[in-house]
Amino acid sequence: MIWFILAIILGIIAIVLHKSANDNSSFVSEQTNQTTPLLSYGERYKRDFPTKTAEIEKLLNINIESLSEKDIKEKVSTLERFCKRQKCKFSEIKNIYISNVSQQPIELVPQMIETAKRGKIEEANKYNISQENTFSALMVLWLQEYYNQNASSQSKETTNKDELEIAKIVFPDLSDTQTLKERAISLREMTALLHCSPLNLHEFCNTHLKQGYDGTFKNFYKLIELYKHMAYQSYEIAPKVGVEPSNTSYGILCYWLDDIMKEERQKFFDTKEAECPICRSHDVKLGLFKDNFECNNCKQEFGGL
Ligand SMILES: [Zn+2]
Numbered sequence: 001m002i003w004f005i006l007a008i009i010l011g012i013i014a015i016v017l018h019k020s021a022n023d024n025s026s027f028v029s030e031q032t033n034q035t036t037p038l039l040s041y042g043e044r045y046k047r048d049f050p051t052k053t054a055e056i057e058k059l060l061n062i063n064i065e066s067l068s069e070k071d072i073k074e075k076v077s078t079l080e081r082f083c084k085r086q087k088c089k090f091s092e093i094k095n096i097y098i099s100n101v102s103q104q105p106i107e108l109v110p111q112m113i114e115t116a117k118r119g120k121i122e123e124a125n126k127y128n129i130s131q132e133n134t135f136s137a138l139m140v141l142w143l144q145e146y147y148n149q150n151a152s153s154q155s156k157e158t159t160n161k162d163e164l165e166i167a168k169i170v171f172p173d174l175s176d177t178q179t180l181k182e183r184a185i186s187l188r189e190m191t192a193l194l195h196c197s198p199l200n201l202h203e204f205c206n207t208h209l210k211q212g213y214d215g216t217f218k219n220f221y222k223l224i225e226l227y228k229h230m231a232y233q234s235y236e237i238a239p240k241v242g243v244e245p246s247n248t249s250y251g252i253l254c255y256w257l258d259d260i261m262k263e264e265r266q267k268f269f270d271t272k273e274a275e276c277p278i279c280r281s282h283d284v285k286l287g288l289f290k291d292n293f294e295c296n297n298c299k300q301e302f303g304g305l
Contacts, residue, residue: 040065041068041069041072042064042065042066042067042068042069042072043065045064045072046064046065052076052090055089055090055091056075056076056079056090058091059079059090059091059093059094060075060138070130071130071132071133074127074129074130074133075133077127077129078127078129078133078134078135078138079093079135081127081135082097082135094142097138097139097142098142098146101142101143101146102146106147106150106151109143109146109147109151109242110147110238110239110240110242111239112139112143113140113143113144113147113239113242114239116136116137116139116140116143117136117140119134119136119139120132120134120136120137120140122136123135123136144178144242144243144244145178147242148178148181148182148242148243151242163184163185163187163188163198164177164180164181164184166184166187166198166199167180167181167183167184167187168180169199170183170187170198170199170201170202171183179244179247182243182244182247183247183252185241185243185247186241186243186247186248186249186251186252187201187252189249190205190249190252193249202256205253205256206256206260209223209226209253209256209257209260210223210260215264216273217268217273217274217275220261220264220268220303223257223260223261223264224261224303224304224305226257227254227257227258227261227305228305230250230253230254230257231245231250231251231254233248233250234246234248234250234251234254237249237250238251258291261291262289262290262291265286265290265291265292265293265303266286266290268293268303269284269285269286269293274293274303276293276295276297276298276300276302277300277302278295278298278300278302279295279297279298279300281295281296281297281298283295283296283297284296287301287304291304291305292304292305
């Protein structure tokens with residue numbers, strides 16, 4: 001994971017400390033306390049810059065102590081770049097950004113989200129930071145939040161408490177509220193479209209996903225094709241409905257189909273039906289995440305996306 005890359009970008013801390021005039025007095029303690037044992041960088045940062053830490057934690061909805069040194073430095077430098085340009089404080093960043101966005105028609109927001117997503121890559125390369133620490137990444141989050149709040153007040157896009165509870169039952173391994181909300185909206189649409197109770201949707205869809213597939217290894221490719229088609233649809237539809245592709249109806253179907261495919265691969269492995277398309281060997285193994293096969297003979301990978 002990007003979050004755990006430990007490479008340190010030299011010089012950023014100097015810029016960070018130099019730029020923040022109100023924290024200048026802490027510069028000395030930051031230096032002299034670097035040898036204090038048992039304190040992580042985040043803990044030291046919190047101790048040395050309490051005001052700034054509180055602002056960052058509130059703004060980004062994070063706990064700074066849980067972040068790596070690299071992530072903290074990158075996030076701070078990103079925020080400082082924005083503040084310098086806008087001549088504002090950390091605590092004002094989000095309001096300034098959102099007030100600019102709110103001058104645009106709400107229909108344009110999904111497009112802005114897509115643009116910001118592409119911007120992450122560019123910004124990460126330009127400043128040599130991880131994509132998740134870019135301002136574009138924040139823009140994606142804030143735009144999404146803004147869109148959900150505002151597009152929803154005009155239409156049916158709000159989730160009530162029951163729908164959220166159902167989403168939690170249907171997706172027991174998810175805990176992120178925003179994701180669950182988006183999935184709840186899609187579940188509602190699927191429920192209406194398929195005339196099926198939300199709690200039976202998973203089973204109902206599994207039956208349909210397997211239609212046209214006879215369970216043989218020869219036809220396993222049909223599931224792969226179906227997955228690709230639905231994944232493509234999820235990306236097509238996501239900007240229109242203002243949720244992440246993985247949370248659209250198609251995204252949810254992909255998620256369920258992926259489970260089916262993993263089970264099938266395990267079955268073909270157990271029954272030795274899996275056959276390498278290159279050398280026709282049956283001496284194959286399952287990939288680490290059961291998302292493909294690897295041929296022990298010719299080393300080719302197959303049966304994956
Ligand atoms: Zn082979």
